[in-house]
Amino acid sequence: MPSIAIAEPLLSEGFKDKKKKEKKMKNNALLKTIETDDSIDKKIKKEKKVIKTEKKNSKISESESEEELSSQDSEQRWMEKKKAKKKRKASEVDEEDDEEVQSETSSELGEPIGLKSMGVNGSSVKKLKLMDTFDDEEEETVVAVEADNPNAVSKFRISKALREQLKSKGIESLFPIQAMTFDTIFDGSDLVGRARTGQGKTLAFVLPILESLTNGPAKASRKTGYGKAPSVLVLLPTRELAKQVFAEFEVYGKSLGMTGCCLYGGSPYHSQELKLKRGVDIVVGTPGRIKDHIERGNIDFSSLKFRVLDEADEMLRMGFVEDVELILGKVEDVSKVQTLLFSATLPVWVKNVSISTNVVTARIASRFLKRDKKTADLVGNEKMKASASIRHIVLPCSSSARSQLIPDIIRCYSSGGRTIIFTETKDCASKLAEILPGARALHGDIQQAQREVTLSGFRSGKFMILVATNVAARGLDINDVQLIIQCEPPRDVEAYIHRSGRTGRAGNTGVAVMLYDPRKSNFSRIERESGVKFEHISAPQQADVAKAAGVEAAEMITQVSDSVIPSFKSAAEELLSTSGLSAVELLAKALAKAAGYNEIKSRSLLTSMENHVTVLLEAGRAIYTPSFAYSVLRRFLPEEKVEAVKGFSLTADGKGAVFDVPAEDLETFLTGQENAANVSIDVLKALPSLQEKDQSRGGRFGSGGGFADRRGGGGRFSGGRGGGGGRNGGFSDRRNGRFSNGSYGGRGGNKWGNRT
Numbered sequence: 001m002p003s004i005a006i007a008e009p010l011l012s013e014g015f016k017d018k019k020k021k022e023k024k025m026k027n028n029a030l031l032k033t034i035e036t037d038d039s040i041d042k043k044i045k046k047e048k049k050v051i052k053t054e055k056k057n058s059k060i061s062e063s064e065s066e067e068e069l070s071s072q073d074s075e076q077r078w079m080e081k082k083k084a085k086k087k088r089k090a091s092e093v094d095e096e097d098d099e100e101v102q103s104e105t106s107s108e109l110g111e112p113i114g115l116k117s118m119g120v121n122g123s124s125v126k127k128l129k130l131m132d133t134f135d136d137e138e139e140e141t142v143v144a145v146e147a148d149n150p151n152a153v154s155k156f157r158i159s160k161a162l163r164e165q166l167k168s169k170g171i172e173s174l175f176p177i178q179a180m181t182f183d184t185i186f187d188g189s190d191l192v193g194r195a196r197t198g199q200g201k202t203l204a205f206v207l208p209i210l211e212s213l214t215n216g217p218a219k220a221s222r223k224t225g226y227g228k229a230p231s232v233l234v235l236l237p238t239r240e241l242a243k244q245v246f247a248e249f250e251v252y253g254k255s256l257g258m259t260g261c262c263l264y265g266g267s268p269y270h271s272q273e274l275k276l277k278r279g280v281d282i283v284v285g286t287p288g289r290i291k292d293h294i295e296r297g298n299i300d301f302s303s304l305k306f307r308v309l310d311e312a313d314e315m316l317r318m319g320f321v322e323d324v325e326l327i328l329g330k331v332e333d334v335s336k337v338q339t340l341l342f343s344a345t346l347p348v349w350v351k352n353v354s355i356s357t358n359v360v361t362a363r364i365a366s367r368f369l370k371r372d373k374k375t376a377d378l379v380g381n382e383k384m385k386a387s388a389s390i391r392h393i394v395l396p397c398s399s400s401a402r403s404q405l406i407p408d409i410i411r412c413y414s415s416g417g418r419t420i421i422f423t424e425t426k427d428c429a430s431k432l433a434e435i436l437p438g439a440r441a442l443h444g445d446i447q448q449a450q451r452e453v454t455l456s457g458f459r460s461g462k463f464m465i466l467v468a469t470n471v472a473a474r475g476l477d478i479n480d481v482q483l484i485i486q487c488e489p490p491r492d493v494e495a496y497i498h499r500s501g502r503t504g505r506a507g508n509t510g511v512a513v514m515l516y517d518p519r520k521s522n523f524s525r526i527e528r529e530s531g532v533k534f535e536h537i538s539a540p541q542q543a544d545v546a547k548a549a550g551v552e553a554a555e556m557i558t559q560v561s562d563s564v565i566p567s568f569k570s571a572a573e574e575l576l577s578t579s580g581l582s583a584v585e586l587l588a589k590a591l592a593k594a595a596g597y598n599e600i601k602s603r604s605l606l607t608s609m610e611n612h613v614t615v616l617l618e619a620g621r622a623i624y625t626p627s628f629a630y631s632v633l634r635r636f637l638p639e640e641k642v643e644a645v646k647g648f649s650l651t652a653d654g655k656g657a658v659f660d661v662p663a664e665d666l667e668t669f670l671t672g673q674e675n676a677a678n679v680s681i682d683v684l685k686a687l688p689s690l691q692e693k694d695q696s697r698g699g700r701f702g703s704g705g706g707f708a709d710r711r712g713g714g715g716r717f718s719g720g721r722g723g724g725g726g727r728n729g730g731f732s733d734r735r736n737g738r739f740s741n742g743s744y745g746g747r748g749g750n751k752w753g754n755r756t
């Protein structure tokens, strides 16, 4: 792997002195929460004491308790910033920052409050606005803003070369997790770091590690020269993530003369071996391949200074426990190596080994993290664990309606940007990618070379829809992903947090739509544990989607050259005179065809099935069980009509049952009810609250899940109609300005493969 350019920028003495002073000031600022100035003063004193004790203790033993940095440091900076801000002239800026700590309700769009309040992207926004407003004061104002910003890159012990590299990437200010942990890592502590998805955890370890090795405490013991043993080891759960993190080390390490290599499976050994032989500073990779290199005698970890477990919880969950233990165990003198763990979701064992219930993971934590490790937790006990800059939406949809619905969700919610669709199985990912125009699949059964081509095509915008399994759930940072669709609720809350977190990154907003089958899905646990308050919507109606498509088609038509008119004019005149339609009506049809529509079908509210209508059944008394509701229907309907209903659900108030009826049967249901005493059937315009199929809780209406199965419903859903072919095409790849004519409906009865 690239390596390179060798010139170690040394810090001047003056620079070092300045930095020392700043460091001292920052250490005084480890504060837990934003409270009154008085309580902050008290905390500063307390923290000073902690820091002194800490230094003393580190000389004596490593046996003292863990320390939690929490969000103190960045919050103190925020306080300083707020005070300084009062002095500022630009009231516009004040207004923006005064929207500080606000609700973290998931559906809040607009500025991502949680991030903004902590300074994410804040400084650059301010600069732009100030420059717009005060043109002739531009330079002075920018300097003033930087001075006011306690997270400005210049306030940290970051050398010029790295500062310039950061600047070239548009980074002039550290994100909170980076600001909070920089000194701790630079000065040598083990650290556990947690911040929500997309908040910059990668640079939180990349920057201090590189600085420590080139200008800080780790410099003295860093190996140099041909065949040097690595100083840094970063372990990650997936190949794609390993490549991405390696790319960050590569970009920033290059400017400091550092070399590295990325080791992951599915790629040839030979080139990896060559790089290791020549010697590298940094090794980034997945546990399996790194273990292989160890066993082949290619890596020597005796000089390691840093080891990082990124997405540690996932790595252990995926069954890499033994490999991770073996790899970490290769360091002989653990007192000389710093261990860092980062993730948006940290299991309890990482934070507190003593209360862990998982013996294996607790063993890893206690064996490899020093007991005086620090914890920087920006999520902490806050309710909201998922990204707060995303709209979190749930939408009922039976599995057989998915392929028809997804293109319309993309049209309505992707804002023309990229979409990632998550499926539970590889088979399902492949099948869905096949039927969605302009989509590609990414999962573990695809050859590594193809995986790389696919991901780079998605990154570069060659195609805008990626259908993936969990291989893409963790860590991937792809520009302009506006929409995440999860085809069903994932098995655990962590998966939900990471998958949805592929959008709304670095202070941007995004939308995460989770589909659920009202007959069998349960997302209440995810809602409870993630702290997300889901926004409930029903399927976009084709009529609405078609309106948007019509506008696009009209735009396209204005771009057609007048040169076509003579050739098509006589056919148009013929059509106008014979069709019996007006010119406008004919033009509307032409636009519909250009947009890929031959007809508009309605969609049910409950299962999103085409040509189905959602109705509410009431029987003049409470309906506690589906079997009672079915028996009511049987009083006035033939068996085959009863069997044809879909998505049977009980209402939350226990008074009724909601289900989908094929549009052609609706009349039979409505006239039938008139002959049944106390029975009413009404067509719904909006879904009422429904009972959750909450298996974990059971309860009066919960019915322990799967109640529809009692009615032999298992076959109904899996053998659904599949929408009869859907509309013809109508899905556009907006980025390419193309309208596809492909048909993607009609795959009813699809089982979506086995979970793997």
Ligand SMILES: Nc1ncnc2c1ncn2[C@@H]1O[C@H](COP(=O)(O)OP(=O)(O)OP(=O)(O)O)[C@@H](O)[C@H]1O
Residues within 6 Å of the ligand: 121, 170, 171, 172, 173, 174, 175, 178, 195, 196, 197, 198, 199, 200, 201, 202, 203, 343, 344, 474, 475, 476, 477, 501, 502, 505, 506
């Ligand atoms: N200080 C910064 N200023 C501006 N952008 C930044 C800064 N730090 C990181 N970023 C950008 O933020 C994005 C998210 O960063 P990163 O991938 O490290 O997030 P993460 O917290 O690791 O997310 P996840 O939990 O999903 O892995 C990246 O595009 C990165 O370049």
